[in-house]
Amino acid sequence: MSERPSLWWIDWRLSRPPLVRETIGRFLYFCLLGFALLSLLLSGGASRFLADRYAITAVLRAEVPPAGAEGLARKVAGLPPVRSAAYRDPEAAWAEFLRAYPGLDPLRGAGGNPMQGYIEIRIRPDRLTGADVDLVTSALRSVPLVEQVLAGDEWLPRLLRAGRLASLACWGIFGAFLAGFFLVGRLQERARALALAGDFAFLAERGVPARRLAFFRAAAAAVSGFLLAAAGTAAGGGALFLSLRKFPFLEGAIGPPSDLLLPRTIAAVALFSCGAALLSAAASLLGWRAARSVRK
Amino acid sequence: MTRGTGRILSAFLAAAVGLCILFPASAPAARDVAAELRKERGRLLEMKEREEKTALELTEALRKEKLSKGRVGELRERLARQRSLLSRIDRKVSVLNERLERAEKAVRELEAAHGQARTDLRRAEVVAFTGERAGAGDPCHPSARERERHFMRVYLAADAEGVARITRARERKEEELSGLERQVAVTERKRTQEKKVGDTLLSRQEEERRRLADIEREKKRKEKELKSLRAKIARMESVVSRVERQVKERERRARKGAAGGSAAREPAEDPRRFASLSGGLSAPLAGKVVTRFGRQHDTTFDVTIENRGVEIEAPSGAPVKSVGQGEVAFAGAVSGFGNVLIVQHGGGLFSVYGRLETFLVKQGEAVKKGAVVGSLPGSPSGKSVLYLELRAGGTAIDPASAIPLDR
Numbered sequence: 259m260s261e262r263p264s265l266w267w268i269d270w271r272l273s274r275p276p277l278v279r280e281t282i283g284r285f286l287y288f289c290l291l292g293f294a295l296l297s298l299l300l301s302g303g304a305s306r307f308l309a310d311r312y313a314i315t316a317v318l319r320a321e322v323p324p325a326g327a328e329g330l331a332r333k334v335a336g337l338p339p340v341r342s343a344a345y346r347d348p349e350a351a352w353a354e355f356l357r358a359y360p361g362l363d364p365l366r367g368a369g370g371n372p373m374q375g376y377i378e379i380r381i382r383p384d385r386l387t388g389a390d391v392d393l394v395t396s397a398l399r400s401v402p403l404v405e406q407v408l409a410g411d412e413w414l415p416r417l418l419r420a421g422r423l424a425s426l427a428c429w430g431i432f433g434a435f436l437a438g439f440f441l442v443g444r445l446q447e448r449a450r451a452l453a454l455a456g457d458f459a460f461l462a463e464r465g466v467p468a469r470r471l472a473f474f475r476a477a478a479a480a481v482s483g484f485l486l487a488a489a490g491t492a493a494g495g496g497a498l499f500l501s502l503r504k505f506p507f508l509e510g511a512i513g514p515p516s517d518l519l520l521p522r523t524i525a526a527v528a529l530f531s532c533g534a535a536l537l538s539a540a541a542s543l544l545g546w547r548a549a550r551s552v553r554k
Numbered sequence: 555m556t557r558g559t560g561r562i563l564s565a566f567l568a569a570a571v572g573l574c575i576l577f578p579a580s581a582p583a584a585r586d587v588a589a590e591l592r593k594e595r596g597r598l599l600e601m602k603e604r605e606e607k608t609a610l611e612l613t614e615a616l617r618k619e620k621l622s623k624g625r626v627g628e629l630r631e632r633l634a635r636q637r638s639l640l641s642r643i644d645r646k647v648s649v650l651n652e653r654l655e656r657a658e659k660a661v662r663e664l665e666a667a668h669g670q671a672r673t674d675l676r677r678a679e680v681v682a683f684t685g686e687r688a689g690a691g692d693p694c695h696p697s698a699r700e701r702e703r704h705f706m707r708v709y710l711a712a713d714a715e716g717v718a719r720i721t722r723a724r725e726r727k728e729e730e731l732s733g734l735e736r737q738v739a740v741t742e743r744k745r746t747q748e749k750k751v752g753d754t755l756l757s758r759q760e761e762e763r764r765r766l767a768d769i770e771r772e773k774k775r776k777e778k779e780l781k782s783l784r785a786k787i788a789r790m791e792s793v794v795s796r797v798e799r800q801v802k803e804r805e806r807r808a809r810k811g812a813a814g815g816s817a818a819r820e821p822a823e824d825p826r827r828f829a830s831l832s833g834g835l836s837a838p839l840a841g842k843v844v845t846r847f848g849r850q851h852d853t854t855f856d857v858t859i860e861n862r863g864v865e866i867e868a869p870s871g872a873p874v875k876s877v878g879q880g881e882v883a884f885a886g887a888v889s890g891f892g893n894v895l896i897v898q899h900g901g902g903l904f905s906v907y908g909r910l911e912t913f914l915v916k917q918g919e920a921v922k923k924g925a926v927v928g929s930l931p932g933s934p935s936g937k938s939v940l941y942l943e944l945r946a947g948g949t950a951i952d953p954a955s956a957i958p959l960d961r
Contacts (some may be wrong), residue, residue, distance in 0.1 A: 313697035317704065351705060359681050359700040362709065372703055372712030378697075408700050417696065 265466070265474035272454050280446050281482065287439055288490025288499070288534065292527070294432050296495050299526050300513035302383050303425025307511040308417060309341070309383035314391065315408040316398045324375070330403055330471040337397060339390035341382045347375045374405065383513075388418055434496045440537045447479065447545025452552060468550070476542040483538025487531040495527070598787070605783040612776040615769055622766040629759040636752040643745045643891040650738045657731045671720050675713040682706045684799075704739060804946075828878070828903055828944060828956040832921050834956045835877045838942055839930075840909060841868030843961045847952035862950035863906065863943030866959065870933045874940055876921045877905050877957055885913045895927055902948065908941030 262386070265289065270277055279516055319344070327345045335343040346354070351373040356362060379394060395409045410417065462468055495518050502508050502515040509515075517523060685706070808925035828835055845865035851858050880899035888894040891908035895915070898904055911931035915921055944953045953959065 311695050311697065313695075315697060315701045315704070354698075355702060355705040355709065358698075359685050359706060359709075362678055362681055372708055374708070376701070406704070408697070408704055410696060410700055413696055 265471055267478050269450060269454065269475060269478065272417050272457050273450060276450065276453070280450075281486065283452035284439075284443070284483070284486050284538075285490050285493075286299060288487045289493045290490075291432070291435055291534075292487070292491025292494030292530070293437070293498050294435065294494070294522065295491060295526070296355075296498050296518060297512050298428055298432055299523055300517050301499075301511055302420045303428045305386055305425065306426075306448060306513055307384040308421040309386045309509045310384065311380055312381065312410065312414070312417065312425055314379040314381070314398070315395055316379065316401075316404045317376045317406040317408065318377065318403055319405045320374050322375065322403045326403060327375050327377065330401065334394075334398065336378055337394055339381050339385035339394055341380045343377055343379045345375060345377050348373045351376060386418070387422065388415065405529070439534075439542055443479075443483075443538060443541030444545045444548070447475075447542045448548040448552075449521065449545075451475075451549030472543060472546045475546060476539040479542035480535040484531050484535035485536030486538075488527070491527045491530060568579055586793050601783060601786055605780065605787065608776055608779050608783060612773065612780060615773040615776055619766065619769045619773055622769055626759060626762045626766060633752065633759060636748060636755055637798060640745065640752060641750050643741060647738065647741050647745060650734060650741060654731070654734045654738060657727060657734055661724060661727045661731055664727055666722060668717065668720045668724055671713070671717045675710070676719055678710055678713055680916070682710060752930060823931060828899075828946060828951070831877060831878045831899055831903065836875070836924055837957050837959055838874050838877055839866065839868045839872050840939060841866040841872070841940070842961065843867075843954065843959050846961075847950075847954060863908075863941055864953050864959065866940045866942060867937055868940060869899060870930060870936050870938045870939075871911070872930045872938070873911055873926045874907055874910060874925050874930065875924045875927045877942075877944075877953075878903075878923045880905070880921060882915050882917050882919045882921060882927070885915065887918045893928070897927070902946060904945040906941070906943040906945070908943070909939055911938075 316330075318330075322330075324345070327347075331343045344436045348371055349512045352371045357374060379398075381390060381394070391409060391414060395407050399490060422456040458468070458471060459464060461471060498512070499518055502512060530543050556666050562660045651674055691946070843864050844867045845861060847864050849860050871947070874895075878896055878897075878899050880897040880903075882895065883894040883898040883904065884894065886894065888908070893908075893913060894911040895907045895910060895913060896904055897907075909930060910928040913928050921927055930940055932938070942953050944951050944956055954961065
């Protein structure tokens with residue numbers, strides 16, 4: 259009985275050292291991409307950065323008591339787009355003002371503190387849009403306790419547009435890296451196909467169809483690509499976790515480490531791994547085809 | 555004073571006149587005594603005129619003194635009021651000055667505060683401007699920058715409001731200060747005016763006091779003169795009494811001499827009492843006694859007067875009747891008493907009627923009791939006064955004790 263040889267991992271059996279090198283390279287690359295992917299997923303591009311810097315200020319009337327202001331802050335915090343709402347009393351406002359304009363304190367020795375208390379409202383990063391900001395500001399303006407709402411009406415549209423552009427740029431760079439992975443992978447597959455062309459010709463002479471050979475090679479590339487992507491992303495996630503823990507200031511731009519374990523993050527990683535598998539398989543097929551055309 | 559003193563002296567004068575009249579009736583032979591009596595009468599009249607003149611002058615001095623004292627009192631009261639007013643004005647000026655000082659101090663403080671506030675505002679504006687130019691606040695936190703700018707606007711607005719408030723307060727204080735200064739000026743002017751008035755009053759009071767002192771001296775001098783005159787009159791009265799006694803003595807001797815021939819025909823006529831007159835006495839007219847007989851105190855002159863008769867007030871022009879039967883011994887004018895009528899009732903009894911307007915009888919004419927002998931003069935007030943004196947044996951007696959008079 260003739261035993262048909264398994265074509266799984268044919269490249270691994272025919273050319274192990276280069277494949278090991280390629281695998282290590284791809285893993286490292288996926289670590290980098292996974293780090294970037296998780297960073298982008300957590301930060302939402304520039305949204306978290308901008309949301310951390312943007313706040314709506316509801317200046318309260320001078321006669322509003324602290325208890326009323328605290329109650330209003332709690333109500334505002336309950337609005338869907340709002341991430342947090344904190345009341346600052348007039349003393350805190352005065353201290354903040356003096357930090358911004360030092361040297362004014364002795365000028366009002368007899369005049370006292372002219373500042374009112376205010377509520378600082380921060381928007382969720384994923385809800386930092388003009389519509390949501392309008393929703394919150396219109397709700398605040400209808401409250402009698404609020405004297406004025408400072409929502410950056412002049413510069414907010416520019417900020418949002420910059421945020422959108424920054425996000426697009428980030429994702430574009432990420433996509434470019436993915437494309438790079440694909441192109442490099444295709445070249446590697448083509449080179450390996452050319453290097454193993456004699457072996458493949460031998461197999462073809464003995465009745466192994468070239469199409470089947472290409473399929474198994476692509477399947478092996480997909481599996482390895484999936485595994486490498488998953489492992490690399492996990493390693494990148496670990497690195498990100500450690501970075502966020504070590505450098506807390508990064509949380510302002512990226513987000514809290516705990517978000518790494520959110521289901522949506524895991525699902526996104528799985529999807530990314532699948533995509534990487536597809537890209538690996540496509541690179542293998544295209545590399546095979548490119549090698550065949552060269553031989554002809 | 556004139557009336558009172560005149561009354562005293564006139565009483566003596568009436569007595570003297572009566573004696574003068576009596577003397578020729580009772581002893582026409584004693585010419586030397588009659589001459590002496592006439593002489594004394596002349597001297598008495600002269601003294602009476604001098605006394606009357608002195609009394610008039612004294613009265614005038616007293617009137618002036620009273621007037622001057624009244625003026626001095628009035629001036630004193632006005633001066634007291636003036637001093638009280640000046641004191642009030644001084645207090646007001648003092649209060650106004652205190653308020654003025656406080657207002658000036660407040661204005662100075664407000665000006666200092668205003669200057670400081672303006673300086674602070676300018677510095678704050680500089681800080682705001684430089685901060686704005688330098689992009690104060692964290693550029694990575696635009697919301698915080700927006701809030702800080704809002705606070706800067708609030709700060710500047712509060713500072714500007716503070717400056718405006720101080721400016722308004724200063725303007726109000728300055729207005730108040732101007733008002734106070736005007737009030738002080740007005741009050742000072744008023745004080746000056748009142749002080750002038752006070753000085754004028756003071757000088758007038760001094761002048762009035764000097765005048766009063768002159769009057770006092772004049773009064774003392776007149777009183778002294780009057781006292782001297784009274785003493786002279788008293789002496790004169792003693793002389794007249796002595797002469798009267800001499801007359802009586804001569805009458806008595808004459809009656810004794812005549813007694814050798816006709817003692818059995820005509821018994822000696824002793825002095826009688828008015829009550830023993832045949833038919834008694836009746837009132838000379840219907841009226842009220844306004845001046846009583848005897849020693850009376852005159853409140854006007856603060857002297858004690860010896861009245862020898864009474865004064866009866868009756869309607870002007872009323873007829874005067876003889877109080878009893880007799881003969882008119884004298885009818886003529888006597889200084890200080892006007893027209894005087896003396897009726898001799900015999901037995902040393904005389905009735906004297908003074909201040910008459912007209913005589914209806916003549917000297918030596920016999921009159922009956924109730925016969926109209928004269929009338930009172932007319933007067934704008936409708937009232938006139940009759941002087942009535944009764945003398946018995948050379949002594950004046952109270953007419954009210956012999957005649958029923960309305961008191």
